[in-house]
Amino acid sequence: MWVDVFRAAVVGGDVPYDRLVDRLRADHEVVTFGALADGSVDDYYRLREGDSTVTSRAALAAAISAGRDSFDLDHVTTDAGGQAVNAARQAAALGDDVLLAGHLDHPVFEFTFDVEAVSMGSPARVTVCLLDDDDVMFVEESTDLADWTVADLRAALSESLESFLERDALCCVNWASTPGLGEAMREMAARDPDGGVLCVDPGPLTVAGARDLLAVLRTLGDAYDVVLSVNEDEAARLGEAVGEPADEPTEASVLDAVRTAADGTSVVVHGEGAAVAATPAGRITVPALDVSRGPTETGAGDRFSGALARSLAADWDWALALAAGNACAAHYVSGRGTGTRSALPDHVETHRPP
Incomplete structure (x- = not known):
């Protein structure tokens, strides 16, 4: 279990980013990292209306409202995706010992990245329409993922289930x-592993789904140091679920109510301007790096969560771990791909907040 040493908000960000550069350039202890359980084949497209590229959600909505009922898709690239896949790629890029248990039955996973992985079935198929303000995704769900249980994880693993959980x-x-993830997490708690950091990044939540998630998180605190990692939209759904709706989902009252509902779980919101953590020791804020947006932001939050989880597991303090998450997300958002331990220091020094 980690020890919290930052008990107030970090102002400005100079200290964590200075220390992050030093830590990344130093020799490091390898963290054993696991990720589960999804996977997707992501097809990226530009959306075209006649001879014009649709560049924003507003433009897309206006075209549909005006009666446009067909658009052309210009294929850009196809990549291995999924939240677990993206988090695993980030931990591997930071030099950790990674085991990915996902839904990876597709050739794209054989050539895209070098991570030890086991597959539990077919991935989802995701069409990503690239827009300047925020991508739009259309998902063809995987029936294997819909039917997944922890028994599938046990059968696929190259090590014992207990070793993976620990x-x-x-x-x-x-x-x-x-x-099946809720029941799987309850079984994880019932096994009472000698666990480390468990980072739960739930993806797009409904209010009902947020309530169910919080109930499951209450069962896990004795087995893991649980961290709930969400974006601002997901934080808003969690706030509604605990009776604390707010225009600003990172308000202290909202995050404290979510923490209480999850039995003291730490809550991290990775927003565009800053990462905000509500922890047992207090509230910590680390501003984001100052980068221009590249082709897509899809997958940046997953890389934040992967970097956050491995950094906390390496006994980095909260400010340093949030800075690492911000740096990895920003490297990806800027169009430079998954940030490696060697590439990130220069990126941080170039784009640190003013």
Whole structure:
């Protein structure tokens, strides 16, 4: 279990980013990292209306409202995706010992990245329409993922289930698309592993789904250091679920209510301007790096969660772990791909907040 040493908000960000650069350039202890249980084949497209590229959600909505009922798709690229996949790629890029248990039965996973992985079935298929303000995704769900249980995980693993559950860091993700994940997490808690950091990044939540998730998180606190990692939209759904709706979902009253409902779980919101954590020791805020948006932001939050989980498991303090998450997300958002331990220091020094 980690010890919290930051008990107030970090102002400005100079200290964590200075220390992050030093830590990334130093020798490091390898973290054992696990990720489960999704996977997707992501097809990226530009959306075209006649001879014009549709560049924003507003433009798309206006075209539909005006009666446009067909658009052309210009294929850009196809990549291995899924929240667990993205988190695993980030931990591997930081030099950790990674085991990914996902739904990876597709050739794209054989060539895209070098991570030890086991597959539990077919991935989802995701069409990503690239827009300047925020991508739009259309998902063809995987029936294998819809039917997934912890028994499938046990059968697929290259090590014992107990060893996997006791890795230094686990990213347990995509609650929204994995119906069996709640029962699997309850079984994880019942096994009472000697667990490390369990980072839960649920994906897009409904209010009802948020309530169910919080109930499950209450069972896990004795087995893991649980961290709930969400974006601002997901934080808003959690706030509604605990009776604290707010225009600003990172307000202290909202996050404290979510923490209480999850029996003291730490809550992290990775927003565009800053990462905000509500922890047993207090509230910590680390501003984001100052980067221009590249082709897509899809997958940046997953890389944040992967970096956050492995950093906390490596006994980095909260400010440093949030800075690492921000740096990895920003590297990806800027169009430079998954940030490696060697590439990130220069990126941080170039784009640190003013």
